[in-house]
Ligand SMILES: Nc1ncnc2c1ncn2[C@@H]1O[C@H](COP(=O)(O)OP(=O)(O)OP(=O)(O)O)[C@@H](O)[C@H]1O
């Protein structure tokens with residue numbers, strides 16, 4: 109989003125309501141042109157509609173200081189935003205990247221860059237922090253352009269936006285506290301959702317503006333970026349956060365926010381968030397909300413963290429494993445039948461699966477946990493494990509393609525049951 | 533008369549009849565600010581009702597004043613698309629997947645519009661507005677990507693509530709930005725409780741065994757249980773057609789007639805008949821007949837994946853233990869293909885043909901792999 113357009117945001121709701129008040133839907137369509145195409149025109153439409161209804165949401169930034177206004181309160185900010193690193197020092201765990209980037213603060217050059225890595229590892233935070241440290245608040249708007257997947261990124265739109273942005277020359281007088289090197293930075297966040305065509309066009313754009321601009325592309329999957337682009341960039345890999353960095357950061361937040369988080373809960377947080385610090389922080393805040401709502405407030409527990417993280421409880425997993433013919437030392441589960449009819453092996457599996465699905469646990473989560481449970485179980489033969497691995501792989505692929513969860517899970521479980529019983 | 537399902541729908545977290553711990557959690561979350569959330573669980577578990585109750589907890593009675601409007605967008609290729617939105621002063625609800633391939637444009641346009649305007653109602657209990665996105669698991673990857681930065685950048689103005697059947701198709705970066713809230717299906721006893729409550733409100737006497745039977749065939753889908761109650765009551769006001777010794781209640785082996793004698797939606801009975809036809813005779817002529825029935829179901833807008841899963845459930849109830857695993861294998865196989873392919877009927881028919889072959893081989897006692 110171009111910074112300048114925010115000030116002209118128009119209340120779409122009011123327009124929609126006006127349109128609905130008297131006119132037919134087709135007229136409503138004309139009264140609300142998509143905002144991509146128009147800038148100021150739509151605000152006129154809204155005003156000329158008469159005083160039918162007071163607007164519910166007013167344009168951001170309009171009427172600053174005029175009358176009471178909600179003030180941004182830092183207190184109620186989600187912690188992920190509140191604790192977003194403000195400078196490179198604060199970025200945890202990505203030591204190599206941070207080290208290299210810090211050097212660029214000293215000299216006035218910067219290569220094109222490509223940041224890649226799983227969600228919540230600090231990619232967006234790092235580039236924003238770097239830009240802040242390079243330019244300071246004054247110059248930030250004129251020197252940094254952020255385009256992400258929420259913007260229309262067709263080739264022509266991207267080309268226009270970049271052209272416009274790169275057009276103005278960089279000024280040299282600036283706040284002496286910041287290095288402010290003589291170039292502009294264009295951040296293309298979530299670049300892996302750009303089409304191949306847009307990427308090829310981008311490559312030309314990168315070349316033609318390279319004197320005055322540096323690009324930073326950010327993505328989760330580096331393989332989705334075309335080679336001609338990757339080869340023009342210095343690549344930085346963002347690793348999933350290691351246990352000790354996550355722990356350190358979480359403890360820091362607990363201290364500042366006065367959260368009573370015992371060790372087992374902390375361990376559960378680290379385990380369920382799986383190297384994704386954003387997730388860890390979100391879980392921490394949610395868990396602390398729950399526990400501070402009780403009277404008197406209670407310390408966090410591993411159980412509540414797991415529930416928040418969507419982990420299937422051990423008891424449920426043990427029951428499922430038992431239905432699959434794997435006895436992992438769990439206590440006996442009732443499989444009795446009121447009529448005394450014997451229940452076949454398949455039906456036992458079917459019921460166990462049905463139960464898990466009804467509880468709403470996601471099939472991928474169940475498979476992940478089944479994997480952990482079975483692959484480590486010394487009583488399951490290596491041959492069975494090999495077959496189970498095949499099944500899990502196939503099923504995961506089908507689920508990603510959007511196949512029915514219950515059918516897939518049932519099929520996988522039936523196959524696992526067969527693999528386990530054949531080997532026994 | 534409005535439907536039973538809507539008439540006695542709970543309006544506040546206190547009125548929700550089950551998952552009290554979850555309600556408690558939502559109440560606690562609503563007290564301060566509220567994170568982006570993803571409600572997930574099987575259909576008919578009451579996700580939507582719960583979301584609306586949560587909204588009420590967040591904003592008060594103002595959220596009940598709903599307006600339904602149609603919005604029009606221009607896609608980048610200048611194509612006009614229309615989509616319905618439901619909104620109050622505090623929230624807006626949309627189903628971007630209605631726009632098919634253009635769901636990304638819907639997300640980009642609506643969300644950014646809302647995200648960039650502030651709440652004007654100074655008396656509002658919260659500073660943010662809520663956007664409810666239905667069928668979030670049907671959003672394309674592009675549409676989901678378009679949500680990412682918006683969810684971060686505009687946290688001051690905007691909370692997103694996603695509603696989905698499963699988290700498997702929600703991309704990692706979105707899951708990482710949401711608090712996941714699981715809404716499991718209510719248990720049989722809980723469904724019975726809700727049915728009894730609705731019956732009491734409607735002043736009808738509902739025998740306990742009828743409630744249990746309705747709960748059992750609803751398979752955890754509360755909406756369906758309520759709809760069946762209403763349908764059954766219209767046909768048979770005193771519920772005399774439902775025997776207390778029905779095989780589904782006693783747990784004995786079910787015959788085809790048992791399975792047919794319970795109140796189910798017509799399409800489901802019809803799909804059941806198709807399954808019986810497959811088991812009755814395995815010939816090309818019969819396949820042609822079954823194909824006609826499949827078409828009939830498709831014409832009535834029954835989603836193809838649901839047809840496969842319904843037919844396969846019925847088959848699994850009826851075939852011998854030894855080949856149940858094969859039935860589910862092929863059902864899973866063709867349902868997956870169906871999602872990737874473009875013509876549902878091909879895969880539905882292929883599934884039926886395959887089952888006929890498997891079943892016939894089984895009857896003839898021929899081994900197979
Ligand atoms: N390395 C890190 N150091 C400190 N905080 C971090 C780090 N990584 C993530 N966080 C926390 O997680 C939040 C999200 O991080 P960020 O937006 O940088 O993730 P990302 O890598 O861009 O993820 P995505 O791929 O989902 O866009 C930050 O606001 C911050 O609170």
Ligand SMILES: [Mg+2]
Nearest residue numbers: 231232233297
């Ligand atoms: Mg990011």
